[in-house]
Amino acid sequence: MSTAFLVVILALIWAGISGNFSGLNLVFGGLIGGVAVLVLREALVGPRAFRRARRMLSLAVLFLYELMVSAVRVAIVVVRPDMSNAVRPAIVAVPLTVTSDAEITLLANMITLTPGTLSVDVSADKSVLYVHALHMVDRDAMIADIANGFEKKIREAFE
Amino acid sequence: MTPEIFIEWAALISLVLLGLALLVSLVRIVIGPTLSDRILALDLLTVVAMGFVGAIAVRTGLWLFLDIAIALALLGFLATVALARYILLRGAGTQTAAGENS
Amino acid sequence: MLVGLELYIGGVLLLLGAAFTLLAAIGVVRLPDLYTRMHAASKAGAVGGGLILIAVAVLSQDASVSMRAVIGVVFLLLTTPVSAHLLARASYLSGYKPCSQTLIDELASNNEQNPAT
Numbered sequence: 001m002s003t004a005f006l007v008v009i010l011a012l013i014w015a016g017i018s019g020n021f022s023g024l025n026l027v028f029g030g031l032i033g034g035v036a037v038l039v040l041r042e043a044l045v046g047p048r049a050f051r052r053a054r055r056m057l058s059l060a061v062l063f064l065y066e067l068m069v070s071a072v073r074v075a076i077v078v079v080r081p082d083m084s085n086a087v088r089p090a091i092v093a094v095p096l097t098v099t100s101d102a103e104i105t106l107l108a109n110m111i112t113l114t115p116g117t118l119s120v121d122v123s124a125d126k127s128v129l130y131v132h133a134l135h136m137v138d139r140d141a142m143i144a145d146i147a148n149g150f151e152k153k154i155r156e157a158f159e
Numbered sequence: 160m161t162p163e164i165f166i167e168w169a170a171l172i173s174l175v176l177l178g179l180a181l182l183v184s185l186v187r188i189v190i191g192p193t194l195s196d197r198i199l200a201l202d203l204l205t206v207v208a209m210g211f212v213g214a215i216a217v218r219t220g221l222w223l224f225l226d227i228a229i230a231l232a233l234l235g236f237l238a239t240v241a242l243a244r245y246i247l248l249r250g251a252g253t254q255t256a257a258g259e260n261s
Numbered sequence: 262m263l264v265g266l267e268l269y270i271g272g273v274l275l276l277l278g279a280a281f282t283l284l285a286a287i288g289v290v291r292l293p294d295l296y297t298r299m300h301a302a303s304k305a306g307a308v309g310g311g312l313i314l315i316a317v318a319v320l321s322q323d324a325s326v327s328m329r330a331v332i333g334v335v336f337l338l339l340t341t342p343v344s345a346h347l348l349a350r351a352s353y354l355s356g357y358k359p360c361s362q363t364l365i366d367e368l369a370s371n372n373e374q375n376p377a378t
Contacts, residue, residue, distance in 0.1 A: 013328070016324045016325060016328045017325055017328045017329065017332075018325060020325075067304070067307075067308060067338075068308065070304045071281055071304050071305050071307075071308035071309075074284075074285075074288060074300055074301050074304045074305050075281060075284040075288075075305055077288075078284050078285075078287050078288035078291060078292070078301055078305070079284065079287070084293070087292065087293065087297055089293075089294070089296060089297050089359060091296075091359065108342070108346060109339070109342040109343065109346075110342075112303055112341075112342035112345055112346055113303065113304060113307065113338065113341070113342050116300070118296065118299055118300055118303065118345065118346075118349065119342075119346050119349075120296070120346070120349045120350060120353055121349075121350050121353060121354075132296045132299075132300075132349065132359075134297055134300045161265070162265030162268035162269060162272075163265075163268070165268065165269060165272050166268055166271070166272050166320065168272075169272035169273070169275050169276050170272075170275065172276060172279070173275050173276055173278070173279035173313070174279075176276075176279035176280060176282070176283045177279050177282060177283070179283055179286075180279075180282045180283040180285070180286040181286075183283070183286035183287055183289075183290055184286040184289055184290075186290050187286075187289045187290050187298075193295070193352075193357060195295050195348065195351075195352040195355075195357050196295055196298070198348060199289065199295065199298055199299060199302055199348060200289055200302075202302060202306075202344060202345075202348070203285060203286060203289055203302045203306050206282065206285075206302075206306045206307070206309070206310045206337075206341075207282050207286065207306075209310055209313075210278060210279060210282050210309060210310050210313040213275075213278075213313040213314060213316070213317050214275060214279065214313065216317055216321075217271075217275060217316065217317060217320050222317070222321045222323060222326040225314075225317055225321075225326055225329055225330055225333070226329070228314070228317075228333065229329065229332075229333040229336065232310070232333065232336065232337055232340070233336070233340075235344075236340040236341075236343070236344050239344040239347070239348060240343075240344060240347060242348075243344070243347040243348045243350075243351040244347075244351070246348075246351040246352060246355050247350075247351040247354060247355065249355065
C-alpha cells in the first residue's frame with residue numbers, strides 16, 4: 001500500500017524535475033521510482049519507518065533554524081568594528097556518544113553549519129570530535145550543548 | 160511599485176552586492192598569507208559566482224542559467240576537495256605560522 | 262497586491278542572499294585566522310548561496326526550475342560543510358597553527374601525545 005504510494009510520489013517528482021507531465025513521462029518516472037523502491041526495500045519497510053521519517057523531519061527543521069541563526073550571528077560578528085573583542089576562538093575536544101560512520105558524518109556536518117562551531121578533525125578511534133569555536137564562553141557548556149542538541153536528536157533518528 | 164519593477168531593482172542591487180563580494184574575496188586571494196587561505200577564498204568565490212549567475216537568471220528571466228549555477232557549485236566543491244588533498248599530500252613544514260592581520 | 266506577493270518574497274530573498282554572501286566575503290578578509298574565516302565562508306556563504314537559489318525557485322514559477330533549485334540548495338548544504346571540514350583538517354595537519362588569540366587548542370595536545378596521527 002505505502003509502496004505504491006511512494007512510487008506515485010516519485011513519478012510525480014520525476015515529472016516535476018523534467019518539466020513534462022505527459023503520460024509517457026509519468027510512466028517512465030514510475031518505472032524509475034519502482035526500481036529505486038525495489039533497491040531500497042530493506043531500508044523502507046517496517047512499522048517504524050514513518051516514526052523515523054518524522055524524527056528525521058524534526059531534525060531537518062531544527063537544523064534549518066540553527067543554520068539561519070548561525071549565519072546571522074557570523075554576519076553580526078563580521079560587521080562589528082571592535083571585531084577582535086567579539087572573537088574568542090578555541091579548539092575543543094568533544095566526546096562522541098554516537099558510533100556509526102553515518103551518524104558521525106551527519107553530526108560533523110551539522111556542527112559545521114550551526115552557530116559558532118566548526119568540526120576540524122575526528123580522532124583515529126572515532127571517540128572524540130575536535131570542534132573549533134568562534135566565540136567560546138564556557139567549554140563545558142559548549143560540549144553539553146552539542147550533546148543535548150544534535151547528538152540526542154541524531155541518536156533518536158537513527159536508533 | 161509594481162512587482163516587476165521591484166524584482167528588476169532587487170536583481171540589480173543583488174548584482175552590485177555580489178560584484179562587491181567578488182572583489183572583496185579577490186582581496187583575500189591576493190593577500191592570503193598561506194595556500195589554505197587562498198583555497199578558502201577561492202571556495203567562497205565560486206559560491207559568489209553561483210549567486211551571481213542566479214541573480215542574472217532572475218534579471219534576464221532565462222532560467223536555464225540555473226543549471227550553470229548548480230554546475231558551478233559542483234565544480235567549486237570538487238576543486239576545494241582536490242586542493243585540500245593537495246595540501247594534505249604536500250605535507251607539513253611548508254606553511255608559515257598563522258597570518259595575523261590585526 | 263496579492264497576485265504579486267510571491268514576487269516580493271522572491272526579491273527580498275534575493276537581496277538577503279546577496280547581502281549574506283557579501284558579509285561572508287567581508288568576514289573572510291577581516292577575521293584573524295583560517296579557522297575563524299572558515300566560519301564566515303561556510304555558514305554565511307552557504308546561507309547566501311542557498312537563499313539566492315530559493316529566490317530563483319520562487320521567482321521562476323515553473324515546477325521543473327523550482328525543483329532543480331531546491332535540489333541545488335540541498336546539494337549546497339551537503340557539500341559546504343564537507344569541503345570546510347576537509348580544508349580545516351588538511352590545513353591543521355600540514356601545520357597551520359590557529360592564531361594567538363585562540364584560548365585553548367586541545368587538538369594540539371592530543372597530537373603531541375601520539376604524533377603518529
